[in-house]
Amino acid sequence: MGIEVGGLLGLIWLIILIWAIVKVAKSSAGTFAKILWILALLIFPLVGLIVWLLMGPKG
Template sequence: MGIEVGGLLGLIWLVIVVWAIIKVAKSSAGGVAKLLWILALLLFPLIGLIVWFLLGPKG
């Protein structure tokens, strides 16, 4: 049972990170800012996602 739950949570986490990367790519931020946000999300998924939710581009 643990493997199925862990796999499901991992899939949900992956979807959230991919969604955040798409939102960053579609944002009105400059090219360098987009690149830095995407790198932060890829290299530090948990911390990058939290920081992006708090400080990332709005709208």
């Protein structure tokens, strides 16, 4: 049962991470800022996502 739960949580985390990257790519921020945010999300998934939610490009 633990493997299924871990797999499901991993899948949900992956979907959230992909959603954040798509939101960054579609934002009105400059190209350099988009690249930095996407790298932060890929290199530091948990911390990057939290920081992006708090301080990231809006709209």
